[in-house]
Amino acid sequence: MNIPVITLGALANAYVPGLEQLRGPVTVVRRCEELPELMAACQTGLARAAIIAPGAVELTASLADRLRFAGVVIVALTEGPRAPAIEGVEYVASSADPATLADAVSRAVERFDASARPRGSLAYADPLDLPEAAPSPVDVRDELADRPADGRIMAVWGPAGGPGRTTVAINMAAELAAAGTSVLLVDADTYGASIGASLGLLDESAGLAQACRIADQGGFGGAALGRTAVSVAIKGGRLRVLTGITRPDRWPELRPAALGRVLEAARSLAEVTIVDCGFCIEADEELSFDTLTPRRNGAALRCLEAADSVIAVGGADAIGVPRLVKALAELADIVPTAVPRVVFNKVRAAAVGRVPETQLREAWERFGPAAGISAFLPVDVAAADQALLAGTALLETAPGSPLRHAIAELAGVPIAERPRRRPGRLLRNVKFSGNTDRLPR
Ligand SMILES: Nc1ncnc2c1ncn2[C@@H]1O[C@H](COP(=O)(O)OP(=O)(O)O)[C@@H](O)[C@H]1O
Ligand SMILES: [Mg+2]
Known part of the structure; x- marks a missing residue:
């Protein structure tokens, strides 16, 4: 499986050469500087995961749900102590090597595929409001x-x-x-x-x-x-x-x-x-x-x-x-x-x-x-x-x-x-x- 990913923020973009050198399991399809760019790219169905740099955007459950609706899982790079975990978001230390990050992306996508409910199953389904996927093993x-x-x-x-x-x-x-x-x-x-x-x-x-x-x-x-x-x-x-x-x-x-x-x-x-x-x-x-x-x-x-x-x-x-x-x-x-x-x-x-x-x-x-x-x-x-x-x-x-x-x-x-x-x-x-x-x- 080759997983198309998007990166957001300088620290995430800096991983691109390292990830490319691995020649799988991830391929960076877009580097983004700002959230609207990331959202637009996700809406096109281009990617399965978004690697987000610390501080590039405020990570919230609503954002995770929005991306999940587009079939994209968030892999968040973290520095130092982080805020409480958000369900469905995979966290990786920003000091990790590219292979560790790529593994985390694969894991997150696998978990997403195993837990995601069929999209549009609710008559009033909303891009902002996808029903929650099954809770991750550590339920904070x-x-x-x-x-x-x-x-x-x-x-x-x-x-x-x-x-x-x-x-x-x-x-x-x-x-x-x-x-x-x-x-x-x-x-x-x-x-x-x-x-x-x-x-x-x-x-x-x-x-x-x-x-x-x-x-x-x-x-x-x-x-x-x-x-x-x-x-x-x-x-x-x-x-x-x-x-x-x-x-x-x-x-x-x-x-x-x-x-x-x-x-x-x-x-x-x-x-x-x-x-x-x-x-x-x-x-x-x-x-x-x-x-x-x-x-x-x-x-x-x-x-x-x-x-x-x-x-x-x-x-x-x-x-x-x-x-x-x-x-x-x-x-x-x-x-x-x-x-x-x-x-x-x-x-x-x-x-x-x-x-x-x-x-x-x-x-x-x-x-x-x-x-x-x-x-x-x-x-x-x-x-x-x-x-x-x-x-x-x-x-x-x-x-x-x-x-x-x-x-x-x-x-x-x-x-x-x-x-x-x-x-x-x-x-x-x-x-x-x-x-x-x-x-x-
Ligand atoms: N059984 C009742 N008899 C008399 N007045 C009522 C009764 N139930 C509600 N009211 C009054 O009707 C008004 C509207 O009630 P409210 O509960 O605020 O309605 P809603 O929440 O559906 O808009 C309020 O002034 C309330 O006191
Ligand atoms: Mg009322």
Whole structure:
């Protein structure tokens, strides 16, 4: 096997004569001075490995993934102590002789070929975001882990229009935490992050962006992730929170490849990780295949792909129902592995009819996908507003509310005592609730 390689940076280029003298197993096909030159050469499929000089470029997991997508493995020359290892990158001391370097290149390419998954197997495959190859034998992530990496990941997702994804995510997380489960709550909404504000966190640090930045450098585990999360006291328990981006234009900081690593680390930090996803999962494939532009929806897609379970939240009204039907069809298309549990929120007679659950079930049987509805969460404006105002979860401000009970049940933490108010009682105060003649039956 003769392996075509590209070199980047002076120290790597200096190896070229030595490698050529070996007459195999590597052939230098291009010497590059700068990263864009290297990227362009890799995109053409010219090479199988890139030998990169120390300091020629910042080595990150995203860069490794980008090159891996083009079928190129990185062999990094190192001088002195180096930063934590990045998966899939082969490291060689810059003092090594050309034969040692050539051996390292062969090894790296062999390992790459043995571990790489078929490219394009994901409908939304992105040059920036190839699924990770099998971990290398020395998996640095585990050095930092403080518990087995068996935590579960649950994505809370749903269409546009504020159906209540954040409300459901926060309150499920709070119920689980109060019941003694270790929980990490992650805000991965790239359009309207709001967990920090909803929990009254004066946190300008965008915990998730920070975690992504560190994960991108490699060597990231549960304990390191724990240090970037904020800890929030919730009645009888503690909830770890990774806040979202502070401005919508910071979305490129949530690189799917790095986010995937954060979620992997989350498995060894918490028993359950609940991720509040953005609504939009459009793939924009044509655009992203031709360019190396990151995609705004990549974060939601990566979360949905990584999740062990998905809660799909829809608004229980004439707009929310068809939106959820459409969104679920899109989800089935783009992330076929996801098996969502359908949840209707803000369930109220005023919007769908006198017996809203029956009404919604009938509509769902007619128009919705085969999977049934998992939960109906009643509207409770007073309870939702009170929790928001206090910057906490319903179990603190409205522990007896039907909404809190319904979410607790959805989280698998049913509460023994009965709700104080019966669902619907508050509806007497809703503007149109008395006007039943005009409501659809
Ligand atoms: N069951 C409910 N009853 C009343 N208000 C609700 C309910 N669920 C959510 N809300 C309110 O609706 C608004 C949008 O909810 P949010 O959870 O932020 O939606 P999303 O995350 O889907 O955009 C918030 O003001 C929230 O307090
Ligand atoms: Mg939200």
